[in-house]
Amino acid sequence: DAGVIQSPRHEVTEMGQEVTLRCKPISGHDYLFWYRQTMMRGLELLIYFNNNVPIDDSGMPEDRFSAKMPNASFSTLKIQPSEPRDSAVYFCASSFGTSGGEGSYNEQFFGPGTRLTVL
Amino acid sequence: QKEVEQNSGPLSVPEGAIASLNCTYSDRGSQSFFWYRQYSGKSPELIMFIYSNGDKEDGRFTAQLNKASQYVSLLIRDSQPSDSATYLCAVKRNTGFQKLVFGTGTRLLVSP
Numbered sequence: 001d002a003g004v005i006q007s008p009r010h011e012v013t014e015m016g017q018e019v020t021l022r023c024k025p026i027s028g029h030d031y032l033f034w035y036r037q038t039m040m041r042g043l044e045l046l047i048y049f050n051n052n053v054p055i056d057d058s059g060m061p062e063d064r065f066s067a068k069m070p071n072a073s074f075s076t077l078k079i080q081p082s083e084p085r086d087s088a089v090y091f092c093a094s095s096f097g098t099s100g101g102e103g104s105y106n107e108q109f110f111g112p113g114t115r116l117t118v119l
Numbered sequence: 120q121k122e123v124e125q126n127s128g129p130l131s132v133p134e135g136a137i138a139s140l141n142c143t144y145s146d147r148g149s150q151s152f153f154w155y156r157q158y159s160g161k162s163p164e165l166i167m168f169i170y171s172n173g174d175k176e177d178g179r180f181t182a183q184l185n186k187a188s189q190y191v192s193l194l195i196r197d198s199q200p201s202d203s204a205t206y207l208c209a210v211k212r213n214t215g216f217q218k219l220v221f222g223t224g225t226r227l228l229v230s231p
Contacts, residue, residue, distance in 0.1 A: 031217050033217075041223070042207075042221055042222065042223030042224060043163070043207060043221040043223075043224075044221075045218060045219065045220070045221075048217065048218065050217070056218060091162055091163075095217065097217065106217055107165045107168075108165070108217075108219065110162035110163050110164070111162060112161075112162055113162055
């Protein structure tokens with residue numbers, strides 16, 4: 001398997017423009033996560049999906065951010081309009097679900113990330 | 120108070136020494152604890168997982184958990200320059216949910 005695939009790897013845009021980040025999870029994984037990483041705030045969970053349904057979007061910073069998962073093999077994170085403070089590395093990760101019992105764990109496999117720069 | 124706290128470092132150790140990385144967490148409901156390694160410009164990768172009090176060993180790595188003190192640590196024995204990276208501590212609150220909360224990471228530098 002190719003692992004989690006993200007595109008583009010780098011994006012430079014101007015303030016006010018729309019930005020769309022894309023993710024293809026590992027085949028068969030039923031959880032998909034979008035994270036944002038900055039030096040100041042570290043790795044923050046923005047939203048995650050289970051079986052294509054958004055479960056927790058409490059980390060989405062504001063209405064300018066939206067995420068969709070139209071099918072099991074594709075997700076998008078959109079920022080409209082973009083602002084300089086959105087500059088960060090955005091990671092997508094996927095995993096299997098677990099039974100939920102103590103000791104159960106689900107390794108989240110991360111994609112290579114998209115480095116976004118908003119000028 | 121941040122939910123997961125780590126010293127940002129850098130932690131500098133000579134090759135062959137033991138590196139000790141520490142993490143504290145605030146939510147007593149946390150059930151599982153993870154250590155991810157992230158090389159500069161790369162994505163995080165899981166290296167250790169622990170959920171029971173005590174030690175868990177995997178090769179040169181040992182994770183230690185003390186739930187009473189809300190403290191988890193990672194020991195790296197015989198440190199190598201290739202261990203130089205940022206180590207992220209993550210906690211999962213409830214075994215029924217998949218959400219991880221990450222610390223900001225500790226940068227480790229191993230000098231030859």
